[in-house]
Structures are given as structure tokens and as C-alpha cells.
Amino acid sequence: MNISAMIKLTISMAIFGSIGFFTVNTGIPALELVFVRCIFATIFLSLMWYLTGGHKTEQWNKKEIYQTILCGVFLVLNWVFLFKAFEEMAISITISIYNLAPIFVLLLGTLFLRERLTIQGIMAIATCFVGSIFIVGIGNFQSIEQFMNSGFVWALLSAICYALTMFTSKTLQSLSPYATTFIQTIVGVVMLLPFSNFDVFVGLTGMNWLFIIGTGLIHTGFVYYLFFDSIRNLPTIVVSVLTFVDPVVAILLDTIILDFRPTLLQTVGILFVFGGILLTVFKPIKEEKETTY
Template sequence: MQMRAMVNLTISMAIFGSIGFFTKHTGIPAVELVFVRCIFATLFLGCLWLMTGGLKKEQWHKKQLFTTVLCGVFLVLNWVFLFKAFEEMSISVAISIYNLAPIFVLLLGAVLLAEKMTLPAILATTICFFGSILIVGIEHFQSLDQLFNSGFIWALLSAIFYALTMFTSKNISELSSYALTFIQTAVGIVMLMPFCNFAVFEGLTTTNWLFIVGTGIIHTGFVYYLFFDSIRYLSTLVVSVLVFVDPVVAILLDIVILSFRPDALQILGIVLIFGSITYIILMPQPARTKVSEI
């Protein structure tokens, strides 16, 4: 079971690494893209749930349902902010900031669970923030307008809500992966419908629709089913290491296909971010106690 879970998580992270490439070719803004993704994913997962007979066997508990809905809200906001970051900056830069999530999980543990942060953890957090400044560009931090226009805030918010998603999802153990993901994508439909501009769907090409459907069925339905189905069977260390498959694939696609060429400071920023996150993941107990609850 553990080996199967490792393979599933690796596949899900590798596929999700291409989400930025797909997003760039959909031709629609972030809110509308997440909305239509949720529709396709909900239909896809609902059909599988019915076909496998899992719906009839599902056990419903109010506390688990509330946590799942809350996790769904965090997940949808995470997607919206990530896609808005893709609109303003390169995929590599956005993904690097997005993967600050383990740092925010550590901070959440300190704030919400009264976990003590050690000096090395504080130092690693500071280095990560400095790395994010380098990768975005110091010049963008000279005024609030430049900072907002750079996409940094969107990428940072996506990382925060990714951390909240992972922080809450570990407390959901009684619902099946189908139920968990179906409820979360259905929450996305309800949340985003009032904010959608349906005019953006007019005049889309067949290619646009192929990428939109791909992000809905593959990157949302299939990937998140594999993700939530696998993390419940794996240790935190394994999960934390395997999620790095996502940014590696994303950055490689950005460089090879979209011709992103990082300068020396951006490369240093990427190294500082992922080096510090790796240290946080691997640092000995008890310092990483709550990071292990991702």
C-alpha cells in the first residue's frame, strides 16, 4: 500500500508540475479557469464515485464534513491566487514562491498549536523570504505598486492557502478520497459562480478548450484524487520530499518550452528557497513536529 501511495503521489506531482504550462494556453482569467476546472472535476469525480459504488458505502460525519468544506475553501483560494500569479510572472518564479508552503505550515504550528520555533527554523524562514525577494527582483520591492504588479502577493497568498489546505486535510480520515475531492471541487463551483464573467468563454478556440478540459479533468479531478488518496498512507518526510517533483517539472517545462531564462540572482533565490525548505523538512525532531502534519 505504501509503495502504491508513493507512486501515486509522484505521478500526481509530476502531472501538476505542468499546470502552469496548461494555464498559459487556456485563454481565460484565474477565477473563470478555477470555476470551470471545478465543474469538470466534480462531474469526473462524481461519475467515478457512482461507478465504483463508493457513494453507497460512504459514512458521513458532521465534523469531517465541516473540515472538508473548510479545506475546500482553502484549496480553491490557493488555485485562484496561483493562477493569478501565473498571469503576472513566469511559472518558475510563481512556483518557487508557491512552494514556501512548508514554511507557512511551520508558522501555523507555532501560532495555532503553540509549537516552539528553534533558531535554525527561524533562520531558514528568513533565508526563504530573502530568496523570494531575489527571485522576484529587488526592484519590485521599491514601491507597493511594483510589488502588487509583480505577482508576488498572489504567489505568496497561494502558498499560504496551500499550507492551510495541507494543514487541515490531514485531519480528514473518515471520508473516501472520492468524497473528499468531490466536496472540495463542488465548494469551488458555489464559491466562484457569483464572481465569474461568463463573457470570457466566448470566442475560445478548440485548443483553448482542450487545455481548459485538461486542467479540469487531469490537473484537478485526477491529480487531487491521487494526492489526497496517497498522503494518508505516507509519512510526512516522504510526502514532503515527493512534493518537490512538482516544482522541478514546472521549472523544467518553463525553461525548455516557454524559454524562461533566470538570471544569477533568480537562480540564487531558487537555491535559497528550496535549500531552506529541504532543511526544514529534514531537520531533526522535535523542531519539525508540526511540519510533519502536512
């Protein structure tokens, strides 16, 4: 097991767990926040890439460049949808839905890699589905429009895009983490520039800018460098388990700092979601241990 990669992924997930707290304090909409964080991250990664001399030894692979661009599209959409969800729902609820991503990875593997969907996998999907219903509280919505505006759809879309990001980035090998993340943040700048409203940056406080810059330099540049540097050196099962660090930190910050208190049904729903996700990783880990011995 690559201990260094495990530590890097754990740190990246712990830092990313605070993204919701930063987001709600930036004072700007989701799309503009993603745009500006892509700019700051690109500057940060370019500087680090240059200072480490990595740009001189980079091994460019045309196939991986196209794959990284596609991964970047999914990653940017993932951020936009996640931040939109933060605008409408509590961080803990959003993160719980967002972390359905491993379930979608399981479905993608079944659809595109012809992996067999086991009874355990079906149980995991069903458990997460029921948990999601409990979390969002379908009975509280009087119309489809009210449901669509609740934030649940945004959180679900962010989970799907996050799963597609993991799915498309897993096989990247020749491009360095700097090159990978640099390409993806450039994709974000190009994608969002035509849609950004620069008027939202007028009148922001110094604290707002501190949180905005933090999401760019720390949560985008630094975190995604660690993420892509570690994910390629770890088994998928280990990656799935360590991603639990993210929601744990997010929920702790939401309850301790922002005083969020879920209802009993929402608490049950959160437990169902994470219980379902554990079902997707428990059996493979057990099998891996048995194979080792």
C-alpha cells in the same frame, strides 16, 4: 512505508507540475478557469464515485464534512491566487514562491499545535525570505502599486492557502478521497459562480478548450484524488519531500518549452528557497531514521 501512497503522490505532483504550462494556454482569466475546472472535476469525480460503488459505502462524518468544506475554501483560493500569479510572472518564479508552503506549515504548527520552533526552523524561514527577495527583485519596483501588481503577492497568497489546505486535510480519515475532493470542487463552484464572467468563454479556440478541460479532468479531478488518497497514508516529512517533484517538473517545462531564463540573482533566490525548505525536512528525516534503527 506505504509504497503505493508514495507512488500516487509522486504522480500527482509530477502532473501538477505542468499546471502552469496548461494555464497560460487556456486563454481565460484565473477566476473563470478555476470555476470551469471545478465543474469538470465535479463531473469526473461523481462518475468515478458512482462507477466504483463508493457512494454506497461512504462513511459520512459531520465533523469531517465541515473540515473538508473549510479545506475546500482554502484549496479554491489557492488555485485562484496561483493562476493570477501565472498571469503576471514566469512559471518558474511563481512556483518557487508557491512552494514556500512547507515554511508556512511549519509556522502554523508553531502557532496552533504548540510545536517548538527550532534554530533550524528559524534559519529555514530566514533563508526562504532572502531567497524570495532575490527572486522577485525588490529593487526593480518603483512603487508599492507596481510591487502589488507584479504577481509576487498572488504567489505568496497561493502558498499560504496551499499550506492551510495541507494543514486542514492532514487529519481527514473517514471520508473517502472521492468524497473529499467532490465536496471541495462543489465548494469551488458555489464560491465562484457569482463572480464569474461568462463572456470570456466566447471565441475560444479548440486548443484553448483542450487545455481548459485538461486542467479540470486531469489537474483537478485525477490529481487531487491521488493527492488526498495518498497524503493521509504518509508521514508529513515524506509528503514535504515528495512535493519537490512539482516544482522540478514546472521549472523544467518552463525552461525547455517556454524558454524562460532566470537572471543570476533569481537563480540564487530559487536555490535559497529550496535550500530553506530542505532545512525544514532534513533534520526530521534524520531523526526518523535514527529512531527506526
